[in-house]
Amino acid sequence: MHYATKSRLLSATALIAAGLISTTAFAQEATIAFASGELGATSYNPVTSSNLNSATSLIYDRLVEQDADQSYHPHLATSWEESADGMSWTFKLKEGVTFHDGTEFNAQSVADWIPDFADTENAFLVAAIDAVEVVDNLTVKFVMSRPEPNLLYNLASSFMGIPGAAAYDEMGDNFGVTGAVGTGPFKLDRFDIGLETVLVRNDDYAWASDLSENQGAAHLAQVTFREIPDQSTAFLELKTGGVDILLGVPTDFLQILKAESNVAVIQMPGTGINYMPINVTAPPFDDIKVRQATGLAINQEAIVASIYNGVGAPAHNFLISSLPEADVDPALDVRHDLDKANALLKDAGWIMDSDGVRVKDGTRLSVKLFTQNGTEFTSLTQVVQAQLADIGMEAIITVFDSSTIRDEYKENRHQLAVRGYDWNNSDILDWFFSGKRLGYPNVSMWTDAEGQRLNDVAMEESKNSEERIANFKAYHEYILSQHLFVPIYQPTTNIAYNTNKVNVPDPIRGTRFRAQTVLDITVAE
Amino acid sequence: MSSMTGIAARWMAGYRGTPVSRAFGSWLGKIAGGFLVLLVLTAIFAPWITPFDYAAQDLTNGNAPPGWPHLLGTDQFGRDVLSRVIYGARTSLSVSATAIAISITAGMTLGAAAGYFGGFFERAVMTVVDLTWSFPDILIALIFVAIIGPGLTSTTFAIAIAYLAQFTRLTRAQIVRLKRETFIEATINLGAKPHHILLKHLLPNAIAPVIVVGMLAIGDGIVLEATLGFFGLGAQPPTPSWGAMMSSGTAQLFLSPWVIIFPGVVVAVTVIAVNLFGDELIRALDIRDRIRGS
Amino acid sequence: MLWRYIFFRVLMLIPVSFSISVVIFMIVHLLPGDPIDNLIRVGSSPDDRAALITKYGLDQPLAIQYLRWIGAMFQGDFGEAIVLRRPVADLIAQNLPYSLALGGLAFAFSSIVGIILGTISATTRSKIVEQFMRGFILLGSTVPGFWLALLMILFFAVQLQWFPVSGAGGWSALVLPVLTIGFGGVALVARVTRVALLDVKREDFVMLLHAKGLPSYKILFGHLMPHALLPVVTILALRIGWILGGAVTVEFVFGRPGLGSLLIRALGQRDYPVVQGCLLMLALAVMLGTLIGDVAQAAMDPRIREAKT
């Protein structure tokens, strides 16, 4: 409670000061609606929570930041060094950084924080760190149990925002709910779970990363994040002034948004792929020719042009295009080719019947096509259904909720599915294609010795990032050659805002809309 | 019954003809009944009536406003809204009617058994039934669909289960009332077998109110189907149902309001017609007291 | 007399609640899927998953899980949400006020307006007013709630911009949801009031009241209304559970938190303790509603008071 009172006082003074200076006393506030994918967070405790939203990044700073081009930038760590064998990492920390409760951020803060991950769902993030050594007040060394080329990626994630150790221990389970202490540009003022989060400016803030123009305290004195479950409702809120910034606008809305005079849309490169996994154990997809034909039936360009109004990019392999591992042999990319698809099916013994559905040995080419509820997939699935009909494949759609569909996968009751992932790291390949996770997440139900070997090499034997890239690229290419899925669409992240209320920098730096962008947002005159 | 109002009521009622023809008697009953007949015919003959294939996508002509040739416009996939509304009648009516038929059958069995045998069995059944009866039907249906998965079959059963309590209560109340009547007592005293009494005497006498309430419940069933469809749990694409159409329409509230307005209007009008006709039927059968007695 | 009645009525709830807890537990564990998939993320290993299953006791036999749950319940512990990572009691406490605000207002709105409209429609001599009321009642009890909510948003929030589109910030955000839920409630209450009034008007004793020379308003308020309110009270009491849980559609469309939203979200994530807690709360509300209804009836009607004790 102490924290809240203090911050309220501070924000009140700030508001008065602003009022004195400028005669046009605009309220230095903004209301932001979360994207549908980041709803339902019940805590701002980055260490223990399994679900964090973008407001988390405003409360806590990270050691490093990642930009849209996947490069790493210093933040609370000014520089870092990896030992040649990959068995230790040394980070130099920024000077003069303080937590919201006034305590100093230093090497000990990091040493106190890393062990907190033990026995949490997030422990895997620091699993490779054996020990944390305080070298001096502003130098910290991670002693590794194995090389971890992915360490920087982990450190840049929301889950590795650094909490104030004293407050963390003191508040216990309430940390992140009734109060939170970090070094970020905003302080948690009020958190109504499932409804809204109010953050107030940290006036002492002077340690922004180089992803922000503004290196001082934020322009906005207060930011309110709202949870709006339905996307069309959120859109209406933007239109009627209930929110100023909308994160994650569905592509369907872009056209109407662009027609609104006071709304601007910024498109960020997306961090995920929508695709159609193929269950290789379920006939007829045990035949690689049928799998390949299925992939060739999908016209990614037409889908982007029609249901996505040309926004976003067609996906031709499994990884987002900004990752170097996505740059595979062009022959392996999956591209629309109806003639080849038909030829392959004919080759496989599937003959077109009079009702437009192929038949083989009296069996119709009729398959189950699953998807999850939520507008983003249902429309895509229906178009996929129509495109599969063009090669004589009848697809019967069932829409499940996310938990039930996972059960269907685990029970191996599926054939085709339309789904998506959001992850900007090539280890997603291990997640979806490792033989250890058949059913879910390995929806393709695929496992073979060569695949597992390439997976092991990529996951465990990469000593540094160059090696890691090469290993994952090889794994990726092998997966593509097996026709385990059909890549469809690489969405953009669309951020819409009310130009009468705020100015948002364009382009947005970083992989996602986070603190670095909020720091630069100003109130419109 | 020499009380004034009683006599007057009987005079006014005008007892003539079969209940159904009497229900058709009033002008409201005529309109409502006529609409329902038309709707059922539309549903049956949907393939011959629809101007377009309900599933045919035309992505270049998505979200077209009402006009020619798409009288009620098109949805985001360029599918004809009118054709989908017509086919939706098929889905919505058949799901709701099947669900209520299942519900009536199960409810009558349970209610008759509870009412006839009484004792602990009745108590146990009625405790559960009363509880589910006062539970929101949408929650019962949502939980049920969560257990057995989405689709038309599970929607049908979900609706059936949501309204099971209603018919169980109603049947039980009828049976309990009838059991007290002398002709049944006489039959029981004569040593007739339980199933004989139930089937030959009790159920036939209890059936009229149950059927009428069932008729009204079809209206509720349509709304529940629409709500489940709205949550995306009912008919699976591309099968059109009124609720599912509105669900795909929410995202389109602005782009193409007709996609949600028309199915909604049809649902509302249908349910109103069902209610009006049901009310007329109740009046014609003069069973209002028996229905409310449950 | 009344206290005795209430005492026995409450006593009866104990075995009922116990059986309900079993039913709820079984239902929740019949659901396909499990909550662990919502906890693990890219990068974690299959071993992490197994560890979590053990951690939350999901590998235990169902009977053991039930006994643990019910045992904790006796100590006032609703358990800990698996996915939502909070004590279930906290989550319910956070969401309940929203449900109560919305439900309470909708309840008050539908009872007050419903009784007034029902009374008007049963007593008016104007054919037009009566037909209008009948139409309103019919419309209110047939229009799907979510559809009405959408139309309300379109008209009052987007076109006229009188009220916010969604959320739970302040009183103005309550207006449209209350109206949406209330509309159906008003129609229901008005219908029951109307029918009950028309029924009781046909009773012999009403004619005798007229024969005593009592003015119509005294007959209406002193005699007819208490009778007409008996079924209304029953319906309203039953609506308590309805309004708390059945608001889920409206909560969904207006993006409001509440018990219904919490339940649906937890159901989607298979967060067993939360689903169990919510269902138990709703069942309790339903039982409490029936109890209140029965007690109110007993308080109002001496015949019931004596018949059941």
Next chain:
Amino acid sequence: MLEVRDLEVAFGPVAPLSGVSFSLEKGETLGIVGESGSGKSLTAMSVMGLLPLSGGRITAGSIMFDGQDLTNLPEPAYRKLRGGRLGLITQNPMTSLDPLQKIGPQVDAVARLHLGMNASEARARTVEILGTLRIPEPGTICNRYPHQMSGGMKQRIVIAMALAADPDVLVADEPTTALDVTVQAQIIRLLDDLVKERDLSLVLITHDMSVVAQTCDKVVVMYAGRAIEHGPVEAIFDAPQHPYTQALIGCIPKGLSDDEHLTGIPGTVPNVLNYPKGCPFHPRCTQAKEICATDVPAFVQHGNGQAACHFPGAPQ
């Protein structure tokens, strides 16, 4: 005191009652007899001004009470009469009291309304009246609910309500039909005593000729919405002119001898929607001739009474 002339009542297009006339002096008891559905109760309701409750209205004739015509009396003035100078006793005591209210307030209301008494005065009066009606422990009874009492007791409460404001005319609509035989006699005796003690005028509606014979001074016999015979009780019983009256009198059990057989009247009362043409009784009349089926018979004077029959006095 009360004079009804050519009364006609209609419910919408249907006229279930027409051409009913009778008169009543102070201290007299008038019996109205007939089978169910003959229009007896409608006549009572017309006098009480309660027809609008069930949607009926008086379309012709007059009801003169104390020199004023009640048929066009405005409702507020009528309301003062009802319960004040005109008391009503209804048929079914089981349903005639508000089950949700205690007895006391229900009876008190009359005195408070018509005699301007306050609560305690009214209660004192209630207790007094209940006492005169031979109700034991009237003070306790006031705190009872209707369902806690027997039918006979309830009917006494109803009578108490009718008497509470000292009415001039009491209309009793089949006051004993719903009661046990033993109680019936008590109630009839009670009413009879009241008329004598208080110099009341009583309109007693019944289907029981024997009750009429015991208590009434005058009688009106009704059939299918019409008065078919009326006159002093002695005259009518001595020489019933209308075959229907003859039949009704024939129904009275005369003694308890074993060989006596009760005669009923074959056939049923016609439905109001299709009253027969001509004499309404002709389909059931053993004496009916052709003219009976075509012409409505006019009243024929016979002694002090009148009968509407083409062939009055013909033996059964």
